[in-house]
Amino acid sequence: MDAAYVCGSRRLTRATDELGAEHAFSGYVFLEEKMGCGIGFCKGCPVRLRNGGGYKLVCTEGPIFSTREVELSGPIFPPQEVGIW
Amino acid sequence: MSAGLKTAVGSLRLKNPVMPASGTYDWFGRDQAQVSAGQLGAVVTKSVTLEPQKGAPPTRVAETPLGMLNAIGIPSVGLDTFMNDVLPKYRELATAVIVSVQAYSPEECETMAARLDEEPRVDALELNLSCPNLEHGIITAQSPELSAEMVAAARRATQLPIVAKLSPNVTSIVEIARAVEESGANALCLINTLKGMAINVETRQALLGNLSGGLSGPAIKPVALYMVWECYEEVDIPIIGAGGVSTVQDAIEFLLAGARAIQVGTATFREPRALEQVVSGLRDYLSAERIESVSELVGWCHGERNVVGS
Numbered sequence: 003m004d005a006a007y008v009c010g011s012r013r014l015t016r017a018t019d020e021l022g023a024e025h026a027f028s029g030y031v032f033l034e035e036k037m038g039c040g041i042g043f044c045k046g047c048p049v050r051l052r053n054g055g056g057y058k059l060v061c062t063e064g065p066i067f068s069t070r071e072v073e074l075s076g077p078i079f080p081p082q083e084v085g086i087w
Numbered sequence: 088m089s090a091g092l093k094t095a096v097g098s099l100r101l102k103n104p105v106m107p108a109s110g111t112y113d114w115f116g117r118d119q120a121q122v123s124a125g126q127l128g129a130v131v132t133k134s135v136t137l138e139p140q141k142g143a144p145p146t147r148v149a150e151t152p153l154g155m156l157n158a159i160g161i162p163s164v165g166l167d168t169f170m171n172d173v174l175p176k177y178r179e180l181a182t183a184v185i186v187s188v189q190a191y192s193p194e195e196c197e198t199m200a201a202r203l204d205e206e207p208r209v210d211a212l213e214l215n216l217s218c219p220n221l222e223h224g225i226i227t228a229q230s231p232e233l234s235a236e237m238v239a240a241a242r243r244a245t246q247l248p249i250v251a252k253l254s255p256n257v258t259s260i261v262e263i264a265r266a267v268e269e270s271g272a273n274a275l276c277l278i279n280t281l282k283g284m285a286i287n288v289e290t291r292q293a294l295l296g297n298l299s300g301g302l303s304g305p306a307i308k309p310v311a312l313y314m315v316w317e318c319y320e321e322v323d324i325p326i327i328g329a330g331g332v333s334t335v336q337d338a339i340e341f342l343l344a345g346a347r348a349i350q351v352g353t354a355t356f357r358e359p360r361a362l363e364q365v366v367s368g369l370r371d372y373l374s375a376e377r378i379e380s381v382s383e384l385v386g387w388c389h390g391e392r393n394v395v396g397s
Binding site: 049 | 110118159
């Protein structure tokens with residue numbers, strides 16, 4: 003197996019990522035996000051990157067991302083993270 | 088007839104009164120731009136901050152009846168990268184370039200204005216005094232004193248026209264407008280978004296990552312229109328109207344209320360050619376109404392012409 007593709011569930015995405023790391027295959031996740039324009043103008047559809055790497059836009063830099071790249075924690079972000087930008 | 092569309096916002100001369108609202112159009116994105124910048128009166132950049140910042144956590148946008156909420160939080164590459172990598176690209180655009188500046192203190196504002204003053208391709212600065220989505224929750228444009236300090240700081244650093252973009256989230260916008268006029272602003276941009284929120288009933292949490300956001304789109308047009316009308320009565324500096332302009336009729340309403348130029352923002356997300364459509368619609372309107380210059384429309388709806396019930 004060379005790669006696995008996943009969409010819909012964060013839990014399944016995390017599992018794919020963990021299995022990929024264990025068995026040396028690539029994981030890709032197909033993400034969605036509410037969008038304003040859909041063409042990169044409004045910066046309205048960010049996906050959080052791991053290790054404080056900021057954000058990428060789902061519309062123009064996705065919608066398919068490596069599971070290694072994106073933050074896979076729950077969809078509700080804790081309030082204390084609101085202030086970091 | 089395109090000579091008839093010429094307008095001026097103070098010393099800033101524009102080939103027509105139409106420009107994008109800051110943060111809503113990008114001529115240098117991945118896809119080819121739908122509207123050539125040369126057709127527009129000006130282009131306005133996404134707000135730039137002195138230091139790089141990442142922007143707000145998701146979710147950043149939400150749909151509302153007749154509009155949308157956003158809490159983008161101004162992701163910015165920072166002024167150095169902006170001046171080295173982004174701004175040079177604007178040199179190729181055949182129109183006026185207005186740089187939107189987001190400063191967090193008068194000192195920062197002065198520093199940024201001084202740096203931008205060195206770039207010959209910048210035709211004006213728009214001071215974003217009114218972003219509703221910033222960390223500390225304070226909107227500069229809610230305080231006449233702080234707004235005046237920001238404008239005065241930029242004024243010390245540059246002779247470029249300064250446009251103060253104000254917030255509708257105030258008791259009296261005229262008070263803020265007067266304060267920035269007295270401290271050296273050359274024009275007003277009215278209005279930024281109205282603060283609002285949305286809640287997801289499934290998670291029972293605020294829908295936006297920032298909790299609150301800014302409401303834009305047709306829903307806020309009447310609010311914006313009245314603020315333009317009110318400020319036209321009370322201050323002397325020219326006004327750029329913004330807030331829910333989607334069609335040429337909206338644009339004309341703002342001109343009649345007293346705006347010398349208008350910005351189109353949210354409408355672009357629904358129709359990427361909205362800017363172009365407003366320009367051609369204005370041209371058609373002048374022609375059909377046999378009006379020689381768009382400036383004849385500016386402020387029509389004031390004084391003796393404003394006959395109640397007419």
